[in-house]
Amino acid sequence: xxxxxxxxxxxxxxxxxxxxxxxxxxxxxxxxxxxxxxxxxxxxxxxxxxxxxxxxxxxxxxxxxxxxxxxxxxxxxxxxxxxxxxxxxxxxxxxxxxxxxxxxxxxxxxxxxxxxxxxxxxxxxxxxxxxxxxxxxxxxxxxxxxxxxxxxxxxxxxxxxxxxxxxxxxxxxxxxxxxxxxxxxxxxxxxxxxxxxxxxxxxxxxxxxxxxxxxxxxxxxxxxxxxxxxxxxxxxxxxxxxxxxxxxxxxxxxxxxxxxxxxxxxxxxxxxxxxxxxxxxxxxxxxxxxxxxxxxxxxxxxxxxxxxxxxxxxxxxxxxxxxxxxxxxxxxxxxxxxxxxxxxxxxxxxxxxxxxxxxxxxxx
Numbered sequence: 001x002x003x004x005x006x007x008x009x010x011x012x013x014x015x016x017x018x019x020x021x022x023x024x025x026x027x028x029x030x031x032x033x034x035x036x037x038x039x040x041x042x043x044x045x046x047x048x049x050x051x052x053x054x055x056x057x058x059x060x061x062x063x064x065x066x067x068x069x070x071x072x073x074x075x076x077x078x079x080x081x082x083x084x085x086x087x088x089x090x091x092x093x094x095x096x097x098x099x100x101x102x103x104x105x106x107x108x109x110x111x112x113x114x115x116x117x118x119x120x121x122x123x124x125x126x127x128x129x130x131x132x133x134x135x136x137x138x139x140x141x142x143x144x145x146x147x148x149x150x151x152x153x154x155x156x157x158x159x160x161x162x163x164x165x166x167x168x169x170x171x172x173x174x175x176x177x178x179x180x181x182x183x184x185x186x187x188x189x190x191x192x193x194x195x196x197x198x199x200x201x202x203x204x205x206x207x208x209x210x211x212x213x214x215x216x217x218x219x220x221x222x223x224x225x226x227x228x229x230x231x232x233x234x235x236x237x238x239x240x241x242x243x244x245x246x247x248x249x250x251x252x253x254x255x256x257x258x259x260x261x262x263x264x265x266x267x268x269x270x271x272x273x274x275x276x277x278x279x280x281x282x283x284x285x286x287x288x289x290x291x292x293x294x295x296x297x298x299x300x301x302x303x304x305x306x307x308x309x310x311x312x313x314x315x316x317x318x319x320x321x322x323x324x325x326x327x328x329x330x331x332x333x334x335x336x337x338x339x340x341x342x343x344x345x346x347x348x349x350x351x352x353x354x355x356x357x358x359x360x361x362x363x364x
Contacts, residue, residue: 006034008069009041016062020049020343025062039073041066046080048346050127050209051339053326055079083129083209086348088231089260095231097205098132100345102212102264103226103235105256107248109217112269113238114142115315116305116334117214118169120236122322123331123338125168129209132163134200135173136226137216138192144175148318151176160204167323172203193225200230210342217248227259234264234345236302241271241289253297264344265302266294267337273307281306300344303337306330 014026021028025045033044043062051058063075085099095101104117114137121133135143144150147166153176154162163170174195205211213232216222226232235256239249249266256263268290272281294301305311311330314321322331 005036009034009036009043009066012065012069013043013062016065018058018343020051020054020339021347036072039071040076041072041074042076042078044078046082048082048084049339049342050081050083050124050129052081052128053126053335054339081128083342084346085351086233086345087351088233089262090228090231092229092231094351095200095205095211098208098211100210100233101231102210102341102345103215103232103256103261104212104238105215105223105235105252106217106238107250107252108245111217111238111240111245111249112305112311113217114146114214115311115320116238116267116269117212118143118146118315119320119322119331119334120338120341121169121210121212122167122320123335124210124212124342126322126326127335127338127342129342130207131168131210131212132170132172132205132208133212133214134203135171135175136196136199136213136222138174138195138222139216141173141175143171143173143214146315146318146320147171153177156204159202161199161202163203163205167319170205170208172199174199193221193229196222196225197229218252223252223255224259227256227261232261233348234262236264236267236341237299238267238269239290239293240269241287243289246289246293250293250297253293253299262348263297263299264341265300266290266297267302268304270307271304276309300340302340302344303333305333305337 010026013031014024016025018025018028025031030045030047032046035042059077066072066075083099085094088094104113106113118133121131125131133143135141151164153164156162161172163172164176215226237249237253239245253263274281290301290304308330311321314324322334325331
């Protein structure tokens with residue numbers, strides 16, 4: 001693969017740490033080919049997670065290290081993104097049109113989990129992946145509101161439900177099948193668990209790289225159904241910094257570990273309140289809780305998000321913050337968290353039973 005000349009390039013790349021995988025490019029196996037001809041270095045590499053918004057920064061950081069080498073005048077990149085399917089620890093068969101299912105969970109309500117889930121799904125989409133979101137909160141579905149209101153999906157002749165399209169996402173929720181936004185679901189646990197499985201399996205998902213499942217809070221019937229009967233590749237826990245939320249978040253994390261679902265990381269939401277008038281930040285729910293929990297349980301802290309009125313306002317009008325302004329500070333935080341989440345998933349063992357299609361993002 002390499003020669004004496006390109007060995008020098010390889011040695012430099014072994015010092016370039018990917019910020020999302022937290023590994024260098026050589027040990028992470030990202031490099032496919034190296035060439036060095038007439039002062040031009042060409043790096044052919046494949047990323048295992050969607051990162052359209054980070055490619056320029058990645059290329060620049062590597063180029064700066066290579067351009068100081070004698071004889072290197074130009075660095076050219078040929079980068080692909082290949083999103084693979086990863087093993088489901090429970091051994092359950094995967095869905096034919098879904099490569100990876102990621103559950104977004106919380107130990108208690110009120111921590112902004114649903115808002116995080118939809119913004120993460122949209123962030124993955126903006127980064128270049130094909131993404132769907134399933135609202136698994138049967139009693140209190142939030143995604144219809146977060147994604148623009150009530151609508152009725154189409155039932156196909158084969159009884160499959162066509163997912164609704166919202167901002168580029170394939171979406172399904174029990175809320176779309178009810179008569180109105182204020183119609184209650186008065187069901188016992190077994191009916192709720194059955195409804196979740198039907199929503200997942202009877203929806204005609206189309207060639208998804210990721211299906212995000214927005215779970216209800218707690219560790220009850222739906223969570224157990226998800227972990228025992230649905231092929232989840234990984235889970236993310238959303239919490240706020242205060243002790244009460246962290247206590248319940250720890251229970252949620254422990255539940256996933258007990259049923260052998262990998263926890264990809266932790267998100268600390270509402271980490272600090274940002275004043276809309278002066279911009280002052282104040283940790284009204286305490287600080288350091290997410291970092292402390294991540295250290296205690298040896299998981300990645302994927303990121304921290306502020307308590308910002310704009311996030312709430314965007315969600316209420318059905319245009320989440322990542323879509324409202326994809327380049328804003330808030331959207332950048334969500335996009336970084338989404339990249340880290342997908343990168344952590346890519347460190348899991350591959351599922352070689354499924355056909356591995358590629359998502360190609362070519363850059364110069």
